[in-house]
Amino acid sequence: METTPTSSTRRTKIISIGLSTLLHQDDFYFPEVQLPIDPKTGLANWDCPQAIDFAAMIKTLTYIRDHNEFPEGFDSLEDKNPIGSKEVSTPISQTVLDSYREQIMTQVPSDKDIKFVIVDGFMLYVNEHLCDTIDIKLFLTAPYEVLKDRRESRKGYATLEGYWEDPPGYFDDIVWPNFLTWNGPFVELTDAMERGEESGEYGPPGTRATMTKNVDVVSSGNATIQSMVERVSGLITKRAKEMFQ
Template sequence: MKVLVIGLGGVTNGGKTTLAEKLKDMLPNCDIISQDDFFKPESEVETDERGFKLYDVLDALYMDEMVTSIRNWMKSPASSGVVTEEPENTCDNLKNVYILIVEGFLLYNYEPLNELWNRRYFLTLPYEECKRRRSTRVYQPADTPGYFDGHVWPMYLKYKNELEENTSMQVDYLDGTKSQEELLSYLYSDIIQELNKLREENQQVTS
């Protein structure tokens, strides 16, 4: 049994969740873990001097629990409830390969996670488009006036700059203004290449 752990990170409202769900339907033995499921309750999230709840930082998340959940999945993916019906064109050598897509906005700035990824993708958006998309979403708690400019966007830039400065980390940056179809096609093809590498490794081991 082999596992492939895919990170699908990046900007808020970049399309991460939608892409992850569509990829799950297209790929064999695929499951999703969402970083949003690890937010601390509102009462445990810090508030700054402006009254902004600081949700877009690592301290707002139970990151250790997230790492544990991913590691547990990697140990026993078949028992995680993952649907194991493969597409018809799935190669026999890939039947025992399990794929985990982890989607979230802060995936690559927490060191214990960085040893787990097989591939890292990072969706980007320009400021105006990101703000426009954010304004169409309803959050609990709701965004307060000035929250995007005062907290969300600055934190996105901060963590993105950290990634770009870390030249030892391989990250595939994706333009979130492209159509879902184009992004999905690219991601699917790239992940299939990773699966084929695993297939070749399996063949070398068994030959």
């Protein structure tokens, strides 16, 4: 089973296969020489679907599901990247985390050997095949100012060729316009949530646009890390219960 929190800036490290593991979309960029070039700036565009090798990602995800391990030779670059955020947050206690974990696992039948694969990415739902391989879909979003601050507070990113640092203005010239283009339905849904017109939870079939129809959207706004984890854990619990009924 896969659960998928996603935003344009989230980066965390891969954890070992066991009850759960973590797979990053950022590990499936094409080589830099194959990236599209933005016609306005002349810069490599890392933030569009054409920059991602979706076929390789789906193949890896399928292998993990079938074998409960990464393919031989798989090497994540994500654990080489500094998180680099100006935000200060209070760690969540282990007791609280254990309570969330227990809440989720109470929905998993004891006779089933279930492994969770958490798929992390900024553009998971533009590819229909990839979207169809994910059982529980979540989209975590944040305001423009927060996303820009997170992106620009990082030094750079490990790549197949070495290291990439965003040129000045890259967020406003490349990242944000592409985020609005490719995740537009989620941006509109988030705006509706802020107006009090939407809860973020998806409902019966046919009540949403195709891209967002089976995705729970969580807007962080000014929420704390703990409140976000609580919200996401609650949604995973709800969707797991529906899956195993």
